[in-house]
Each structure stands twice: as C-alpha cells, then as structure tokens.
Amino acid sequence: MQEPRAQALLEVTGVTVRFGGITALDGVSFKVMRGTIAGLIGPNGAGKTTLFNCLSRLYGFSEGEILFEGKPLTDTPPHGIAALGIGRTFQNLALFRTMSVRDNVMLGGHARSASGFLSNALRLPHVQREERQLGARASQVIDLLDLQAVAATPVADLPFGTQKRVELARALMSQPKLLLLDEPAGGLNHEEVDGLRLLLRRIQSELQLTMLLVEHHMNLVMRVSDQVIALDFGRKIADGTPAEVRENPDVVRAYLGVEA
Numbered sequence: 001m002q003e004p005r006a007q008a009l010l011e012v013t014g015v016t017v018r019f020g021g022i023t024a025l026d027g028v029s030f031k032v033m034r035g036t037i038a039g040l041i042g043p044n045g046a047g048k049t050t051l052f053n054c055l056s057r058l059y060g061f062s063e064g065e066i067l068f069e070g071k072p073l074t075d076t077p078p079h080g081i082a083a084l085g086i087g088r089t090f091q092n093l094a095l096f097r098t099m100s101v102r103d104n105v106m107l108g109g110h111a112r113s114a115s116g117f118l119s120n121a122l123r124l125p126h127v128q129r130e131e132r133q134l135g136a137r138a139s140q141v142i143d144l145l146d147l148q149a150v151a152a153t154p155v156a157d158l159p160f161g162t163q164k165r166v167e168l169a170r171a172l173m174s175q176p177k178l179l180l181l182d183e184p185a186g187g188l189n190h191e192e193v194d195g196l197r198l199l200l201r202r203i204q205s206e207l208q209l210t211m212l213l214v215e216h217h218m219n220l221v222m223r224v225s226d227q228v229i230a231l232d233f234g235r236k237i238a239d240g241t242p243a244e245v246r247e248n249p250d251v252v253r254a255y256l257g258v259e260a
C-alpha cells in the first residue's frame with residue numbers, strides 16, 4: 001500500500017462547466033499531492049474562479065469527477081465541505097469589521113464545531129470544553145500568523161495586509177487539509193507579498209497543509225508553488241514545476257497574446 005503522504009489529496013478529472021453558451025471549464029484534469037502548494041494561473045476569464053467554486057461545491061459540473069482523499073466530492077453536500085477538510089479564503093475579505101481579530105478567528109472554528117444551537121445556548125459542559133479547545137487553537141493560529149499584537153483590535157482599524165492575514169487565520173481554524181486561497185496577494189504591496197510568501201511556506205511546513213492558490217501575482221506563484229497549473233479559455237494548457245510552466249510556449253502565448 002502507498003504511503004498516504006505520497007497520494008494525491010485532490011484529483012480533478014475531465015471537469016466541464018457550461019454557463020449557457022459559454023464553456024467555463026472544458027475537460028480540466030490535474031492532481032494535487034498532499035503537503036504541496038499548487039498555483040492556478042491563467043488570464044482573465046480562464047476559469048480559475050469557476051474551478052474554485054466547483055471545489056467548494058458552490059457550482060455543479062456537467063461532466064467529470066473531483067476526488068478528495070479518493071472520494072467523490074459530490075458525495076458531500078455544499079454545507080459539509082468545511083467539515084470534510086476543505087477551507088477557503090475569498091478575493092474580497094469576508095470579515096466582521098467591528099469585531100476583534102481574535103473573535104473573527106474564533107468564528108472560523110465554529111464551522112467545524114459539533115455542538116448544536118440548543119447545547120450552545122445552555123452552555124452544557126461539552127460546549128464549554130469545546131470553547132476552551134477553540135480558544136487554545138485560536139491562540140496557536142494567532143501566534144503562527146504573527147497577529148498577537150493586534151488580537152484585541154477591531155479588524156476595521158488594521159491595514160489591509162494585516163486584514164488578509166486575519167482571513168487566513170480564520171480559514172485555518174477549521175483545520176483544513178486543503179486550503180483554497182483566492183488571490184491572497186491581491187491589493188498587497190511588494191513587501192507584504194514577500195511576507196505572504198514566507199508565511200505560506202511556514203503554514204505549509206508547520207501544519208503539513210496542502211494549498212491551491214489562484215493568483216495573478218506571477219512572482220509569488222512562481223516562487224511559492226511546488227506545482228503550477230495554467231488554464232486558458234477553460235482548458236488546461238500547462239501543468240508542471242514553476243520553471244516548466246514559465247517556459248511553456250502556450251503559457252507565454254496566453255499571457256502575451258503573440259506567438260512565442
């Protein structure tokens with residue numbers, strides 16, 4: 001039997017999504033191995049967001065299959081995706097701006113908590129235990145993302161780059177096995193992008209996390225990813241190491257719009 005770490009965590013096979021006359025994804029297949037960072041690139045309209053939305057079950061697909069840990073994703077309803085181990089961040093931050101960093105982070109853990117509304121309201125002993133565990137985990141995640149100094153600060157009072165780290169922290173609270181990052185470098189300055197690259201590597205090594213990121217910031221994708229997948233007009237045009245993909249003539253053509 002194969003070692004679990006050597007297996008693909010995610011296997012996308014022949015996924016096709018159509019919106020009326022538009023084929024947003026056209027038979028896309030790729031694998032992401034456990035513990036690796038994969039970058040998903042492509043010009044505007046290539047199908048990157050559509051693919052993310054398929055992975056978080058916001059969109060259905062007319063053909064193909066997505067296996068997560070060897071099981072069809074379609075076996076799990078959309079609201080069960082976080083509990084299955086797939087977390088995500090959004091292009092536009094989805095934080096509660098008047099709440100503190102710590103409270104925002106804590107909320108990320110509730111997506112996976114087992115307690116129901118009634119036992120929460122009654123503060124039953126197992127709920128209190130769960131709250132304590134969530135609190136301890138929030139402290140760990142806040143430390144990992146260097147947010148200790150601002151833990152009590154309302155999110156609205158923080159610079160945009162720090163707010164993005166809070167969103168990342170919140171996504172980590174659900175203890176995902178696969179983290180989908182939607183343009184994590186969007187809106188960040190040069191220095192912040194470099195900090196993000198180191199942070200993603202730290203998260204990967206400390207939490208043994210697998211990540212798939214959609215990103216337009218080429219420098220970040222090429223430096224942080226173990227594998228890069230390129231889409232164009234809904235089709236996969238390249239899949240390999242950053243060096244291989246950067247030199248691929250179809251990728252060069254897709255970005256420059258000229259013969260390579």
Ligand SMILES: Nc1ncnc2c1ncn2[C@@H]1O[C@H](COP(=O)(O)OP(=O)(O)OP(=O)(O)O)[C@@H](O)[C@H]1O
Nearest residue numbers: 019022023024042043044045046047048049050051
């Ligand atoms: N809900 C939808 N209804 C109709 N068409 C859609 C929908 N979502 C995406 N599309 C179309 O599918 C194609 C792929 O779009 P998608 O947003 O996945 O591309 P993208 O690679 O994420 O682009 P960008 O980099 O600009 O975010 C586009 O032609 C888009 O107009």
